[in-house]
Amino acid sequence: MPAGPDRDAETSGCESTAASPTDRARNAVSRRRLLSATAAGSATALAGCTELLSGGGGDPLRVSVWSGNYADRFEESVVSRYEDEFDAEVQLEPGWNNILSDIQTAPDDDPPYDVTITEGNFYYYGRQDDLFHEIRTENVPNFDEVIDYYAEFRNTEYGMPVDGAPCTIIHREGMDFEPDSWADLSSPAVAESNGVGVDTGFWWYPMYAAAVGMDEAELGEEMHDADLHDDVLETVREWPVESWASSGEDIWQAFQNDVIDVAQWYYEQTAYDIDDYDGLTHTMPEETTGYLNHWCVVEGTDKRDQAEEFINFLMDSEVQTAWSEEMPTLFCNENTEYAGDLADDLPSNSEEARNIAFPDWEFLSEHSGDLSDDFTEMQSNA
Structure with a gap:
């Protein structure tokens, strides 16, 4: 995961x-x-065989x-x-x-x-x-x-x-700056990079990361306010996403092919594996999702x-x-x-x-269909 x-x-x-x-x-x-x-109907018949x-x-x-x-x-x-x-x-x-x-x-x-x-x-x-x-x-x-x-x-x-696992930011060691918050994915430095990779299998984590970076509400609470969902989606749209990944292999390959310089990914799949890839490091934001x-x-x-x-x-x-x-x-x-x-x-x-x-599915369950459709459309239009 x-x-x-x-x-x-x-x-x-x-x-x-x-x-x-x-x-x-x-x-x-x-x-x-x-x-x-x-x-x-068969419970009684089976009782003696338990x-x-x-x-x-x-x-x-x-x-x-x-x-x-x-x-x-x-x-x-x-x-x-x-x-x-x-x-x-x-x-x-x-x-x-x-x-x-x-x-x-x-x-x-x-x-x-x-x-x-x-x-x-x-x-x-x-x-x-x-x-x-x-x-x-x-x-x-x-x-x-x-x-x-x-x-x-x-x-x-x-x-x-x-x-x-929390989400972490994977990035190239040779970049002019070190992204250390989700707000940095909206920065000019990232906009001028090769691009960003995000997870599509679990669309809610890029969205929560964007919400945390927006800082318009307390720690990602934008995702728990339906009136702010369009703002969160717009934040992700403005990221220079070049890899819509469905697996970790997609992310590592995108780095190796110079398609991206930054990625949203998961600490558990990063911290012990990143040494296998030259020129990459990762930074855990102080505030994140996971x-x-x-x-x-x-x-x-x-x-x-x-x-x-x-x-x-x-x-x-x-x-x-x-x-x-x-x-x-x-x-x-x-x-x-x-x-x-x-x-x-x-x-x-x-x-x-x-x-x-952490995503609140008691709330998200009422909105996940629309959010999933909007995220998929964003990916299709990229």
Whole structure:
């Protein structure tokens, strides 16, 4: 996802998801709901077989994660540790825009995953379609160590805040100035450069970045005022966008081909990868936008206890500390100790976390169709 917040920065051919997360989650006919009547009718007949059908027979815990190097690094730094500690097997299911639709179209009692990752968009629409179990907080005691802001700013009834990433500004080292705020993308220096690259799969992040740079309202609140949406769109239109990227590979390639000199991208897909590219660096704005992953137990799983155990494991400060050595990810446990100099850029407390404008899908859901259409039209007319 970061190629989009969680798409692979090193894999080409990633599918653009400009409208699919919202549209699929909002418009897809849920087979889960169509089957609910049948499921209710057969509940009594199945009751005596619950023990035989449930986990405990050695089946792996199926965990859906963002595809690409997120999945690779997650497996290296987290999965092996969990399997060793709990003598259990995890089956990773990397994906992106198919995650919600896979759950929606599966039978009620046979979901494709036991645990799934979600960012704000997926988390909101997944809750609307009843795709997740409520989290039983007594089974996730590490929630007590979550930074207060992450525990409060978004509903945690169906998912636990674990990790995420702010947006950062990638730019050439040889530029005459160092862009260090989103307002700089509207500066004459950037206008005179080769151009800018932005994400199109997650159109809301360039828009939130533009809103943060506008500074007409508090930290991106322009996006939460429908009367200001045209102003935000106009700000993005005025950027010299030359790369409308659907993957991280698009951004890196645009730099290598001298198409762009500056880009909006994601810290988690940048900080540990940028050294692979000559002449590039990145600067984290003091105020920015970004995404936060909530991890959910999928409705219908027969491994609900183990799924909550796994999520609690992800929330452990020692696990997150070790995880940061492999992935430059924002973490939510207040006791996490970031590897290297990551703490210079990533928030470690509520005060710092409040400098990231996380999209509010409770509000955006009413406007996302129009905003997506306007962003797509902007791209088509470029």
